[in-house]
Amino acid sequence: MVDRGEAKGRALARGVLGRRLRALAPVVIPVLLAIADAMLVNGLELDLEVGVSMLAAAALMLRRRFPLLVFLFTLPGLYIGYIWFAPMIGLYTLAVRRPGRARLGLCAVLLITAHFFPYPLSDFVLTDYRENTQVLIDASVTSAAPIALGLLVRTRQELASRIEDLTRSRRREHRLLADRVKTTERARLAREMHDVVAHQVSLISLQAGAVQVSTEDAAARAGATSIRELSVRTLEELRHMVGVLRADGGEAAEADGLAPQPDLEELPRLIEMSALDVTYEGGVVAGASGTKTVERAAFRTVQEALTNIRKHAPGARVRVRVDPVDPGDAVDSVRGGGSGRAGSSARGEGAGGAGRAEGCRAAHGLRVEIRNGPPDATATVPALPGGGHGLVGLRERAQSLGGTLEARHTSDGGFVVRAEFPYGAG
DSSP states (O other): OHHHHHHHHHHHHHSHHHHHHHHHHHHHHHHHHHHHHHHHHHOSSOSHHHHHHHHHHHHGGGTTTSHHHHHHHHHHHHHHHOOOHHHHHHHHHHHHHOOOHHHHHHHHHHHHHHHHSOSSGGGOOTTOHHHHHHHHHHHHHHHHHHHHHHHHHHHHHHHHHHHHHHHHHHHHHHHHHHHHHHHHHHHHHHHHHHHHHHHHHHHHHHHHHHHHHHOOOHHHHHHHHHHHHHHHHHHHHHHHHHHHHHSSSHHHHHHTTSSOOOOGGGHHHHHHTTTSEEEEESOOOOOOTTOHHHHHHHHHHHHHHHHHHHHHOTTOEEEEEEEEEOTTOOOOOOOOOOOOOGGGGGGGOTHHHHHHHHHHHTSSEEEEEEEEOOOOTTSOOOOOOOOSOHHHHHHHHHHHTTOEEEEEEOTTSOEEEEEEEETTOO
């Protein structure tokens, strides 16, 4: 129970009530101290002394906004009502807020004067040297103490501010150093990638070219041609990625166009070279202004999904659908599968494709769906390596563009990947 009560108390202190109390305390507490001082010195009888003392205490509520005026307003309370807290708090606030030497010196002289001379002035005895000296020393200490404390607090605040600036500067330097280390590491990775991957892909391309020239089998020659074209394309994309890695600002370098980037116009070619039983519906929705990043993300989504199908569902029928997301469209459930070859994609182009591309410009976004059926039990599962990060990367890419990505198994034993990207994200 004690621990629960303490936890509740700490939560309350950190809550809205705690913040309000912390904000009101520096305003209310000095006023209460000044009122208590006035009541102890002058009693509760309403007379001139009590009146000026209470007004001086009430003026402290505005001490942060008008420190000089509030201090001057407390001097009658010191001179007539013989109170100390109100003028000392006012002088302390003035030292913290307006620490001018001439201003503080003049205010110190005024406080000493109001403290040294009695009220009424006719009670002042000039020849009482001993008492006058004691009162003068007391008045000097009364004026010097709040000024010294106020200057000390202001100096501490300035020091804390400079330490904070220094801390931010050090953090900025650490970030710059980390960025430099990251740039160096990216350049090293780029060199490693170029030396290792490019060499292996070049060998694949050369071997495919040799088969293409030497074989008389038409099917083998077509396969070798596809392998050679894929190798060349892989080398081009590899060179682009190496350039991005070696650039200081990867995204900026990509935006500057280090190499042509794939978009939806290249989807039919990608599907044709996938060696899968694919139906392509919807045509190529390309050409919308300012959507290259979205189209590139859609292309990569289809590319990764087809790669996963080759790994995990060989022989399965696949349907790829690309649609504009119109303002009135509702979020549909995942559609059913289909069949056919990739060559049927040509039916989605032509005169209707221009209309779809024009409609895409008025659309809010782009919807991409890749659905495959169950794998063919007689097909051989290729022993392809996989890191398990493909769908994670696709989901992160979609989220970075303000879109969504859904990937799940279907009831017929297949799999579906469905992504939506808003236009204007690129």
